[in-house]
Amino acid sequence: MSKEALVEVKNLKTYFYTEEGVVKAVDGVDYEIYPGETLGIVGESGCGKSVTSLSIMRLVESPPGRIEAGEINFKGTDLTKLSEKEMRKIRGNDISMIFQEPMTSLNPVYTVGDQIIEAITLHKGVKRKEARRQAIEMLQKVGIPLPEQRVDEYPHQLSGGMRQRVMIAMALSCDPQLLIADEPTTALDVTIQAQILELMNSLKESYGMAIMMITHDLGVIAEVSDRVAVMYAGKVVEYTDVDTLFDDPKHPYTWGLMNSIPKLDKDVDRLEAIPGSVPSPLNFPEGCKFNTRCPLAKGKCYDVEPPLEDTDGGHMVRCWRYEHLEEIKKRGERIYEDRGVQK
């Protein structure tokens, strides 16, 4: 893309120093987010997807966590070099974040209005009365019925979906350029999830902000993303635009993920299950980190970690043997051993 990136993450490494050893939660991650686009980050628990976003916000708890290396360039400034005070000006103002569990991210002893008003007065420096007017306007924009009334209610009086709307209102109250959404719909029911996703898509258009959508759900990714980074064990393993990714997944892990979920419009007798489970971050294997579960792993895969390489026109893959996967796909075979009962 020729446009200038809004955020450019380069070789980011965030480690946690625990009693049992060093947890390399994020271990050399690169990606860019362009203005107005949605970057989807997908991966399973422990792949480091949440830690990358916390690193951008500089909210990694320290100790035990530490940004070990790398740059996070936001409009030309490296966020890793800013002081806590400078960072506070960026948080909530230029970059906002919403979380999975809206109940724990709202303070139960204040009304939702108080919390939005506080955010507005803090960053915009307007009077309280004006801030209240803006808060009500925001609640209306996120589709909360009777905003004049709801503004004086406490978080526990709202349903999960409504609370997530409040969180979004709060995050957008200062017109951020980047909204980080960390599993924003995981705790919600499907019908409510559909509401929230639609809301985020329409707000993105009207505000022209960029969204970084972190989720484990490939369906959500397909729904909202422009480009996608697939993460596994602290690294990006595949990185490309959303259509290419779903048309032609090149990393065996991505392929496995896509075929392990049942589809509504397609009947299969058995799902392709990736064997085993994610290795412990304390004990990652040598070479490619997916080699413990990969049916294609051979020779080099066990010794040398593959680089994230451009395979064709910006489709980045971290695999030594992705061409081999291509051949299998052409033959129309399954690549994963599909025995549920492992003898």
Added chain:
Amino acid sequence: MAENLLEVNNLKKYFPVKAGIFKRTVAHVKAVDDISFAVEEGETLGLVGESGCGKSTTGRTILRLLEATAGEVLFEGKNVMELDKKEMRAIRRDMQIIFQDPYASLNPRMTVADIVGEPLDIHNLAKNKKERNEKVKEILENVGLGAEYMNRYPHEFSGGQRQRIGVARALAVDPKLIIADEPVSALDVSVQAQVVNLLQDLQKEYGLTYLFIAHDLSVVKHISDRVAVMYLGKLVELTDKKELFRNPMHPYTQSLLSAIPEADPKKKKDRIILEGDVPSPVDPPSGCRFHPRCPKAFEPCPVKEPEFKEYGDGHFAACHLLDQ
């Protein structure tokens, strides 16, 4: 048609809401409110619905982990609700449960051998410790875990492995019916498929019957033969899975199907996006419980409760629209 292994008739489960110093019952949460269905021998019946719709309560009430408020549950023709404590304990060998949370459902202070061996101990299915451990080993192998894990504690396992242990425990008594209460929703995507495949293999091998409870329609569709959809304590639709996905009759089922985000970016679906939230089961809406959110609601809906009845070849639904 196969015989009904389980028949649920007019099942109700109300939880009292108590308030005040004298803890008087001021209202009832109508978690399950008059539902009836049957599960045929050897089939998998999926039970789907959103959180709070009463699907888990249904499962637990059938097993009498919760006492029903009214209704009957017939297992092989016997009314489970009328059994005394001793008979109940005996019949539990035939009906088992797998839980959602692989962390909370295993006693952290017991070894895997003791967890899986517990059912054998309870029902005296092994003559001595040696025979018991032999059997435990066999069951563990059947669910894909090696004998080397026998003396480990649950915290040493990953979520998927723990769920296998939970499955092994349920299998140990050689049950006929297994109620699987959201067995994969707490697991990572790549591990979900392992457990789903395992459940399918075991069904074939042991001729099991499943009541598969989940909120994820795509998983339910994959594993079930027939699917029942629940909304606010009521069944709204029940039919063969292919029929349900081809021809959903109830507006709730239709919107539920369209709300699922699909892993295909080219398919931008025409969404039916439901307004508002699920109402509280303490004070459910009058008439049809879905009417405040229903895009197709008309005059009779807020007034009269629709009947749950058959609209051709085993396709049950409860909606006034269908009677027009």
Added chain:
Amino acid sequence: MEWKEILTRLIKNKLSLFGLIIILFFVLVAVFAPYLAPPRSPEDAYEIPRAGWQVEPQPPREGYLFGTAQGSYDIFYGMVWGTRTAFRIGVIVVGLSSLFGIIIGTLSAYYGGIIDEFFMRITDVFMSIPFLVAAMVLTTILGKGLDNVMIALVTFGWMGTARLMRSQVLEIKNEEFVQASIALGASDTRIIFKHIIANCIFPVLIQAFMRMGSMVITASALSFLGVGAPEGYADWGQMITFARDWILGGQGSALKYWYTVVIPGTAIMLFSLSWNLIGDAFRDILDPKLN
């Protein structure tokens, strides 16, 4: 396994290691009491021998390592055999009252309803009476003597455990592994012992450790108030009682009779301190949030 790990962590922690060493020291003293301070006759070993009939305490000297207390009682002998008494009081009182507490708390929480209501109201009644006063009155009614002191302490010492156990059981009984066991057809006894008690015993153990020290202090207080062990019985509280009239020292020297107070005082303090240290360390080890 689990126990081994707990033990290694107890030893790793400096404070709890200190506690363990002191407890070990007291255990050794109690075990080897007959060698450290040979009794005149084995039948009444707990009878403190007297060096004479002098009323005034005498300082440490040859043959009387810690001196003699009021009435010429041998302080060293009293301290050595009193260690046994301290352990007896601690173990029996804490053991029995914890057992009652565990039974009542478990039954209350597991069965709930009317049983819970009944036991909890009894607990409330017992808790509303001041502990020390209640124990004193009951000991007075039952008559002087260590056994009666222990009965009184057990009678009024189980409520804390019962409440703790009740709240623990209430939490555990709704865990899914308990539901799973019910679904397997397990009996109530099996569920209570295998699943519930096994998972809520640790906080009760921690509390019991903490109470070991305080029970010995309370028993001493009762002795000091004159309702404890009979005169001349080897008991730390008794030793303090002997010091009652001499705490202020003599003419011209406030510290003249220091040995009568400092020696038993230090022993009681160290004893209860060490149990508290171990209890604290235990809590830190078992609290998953601190791990």
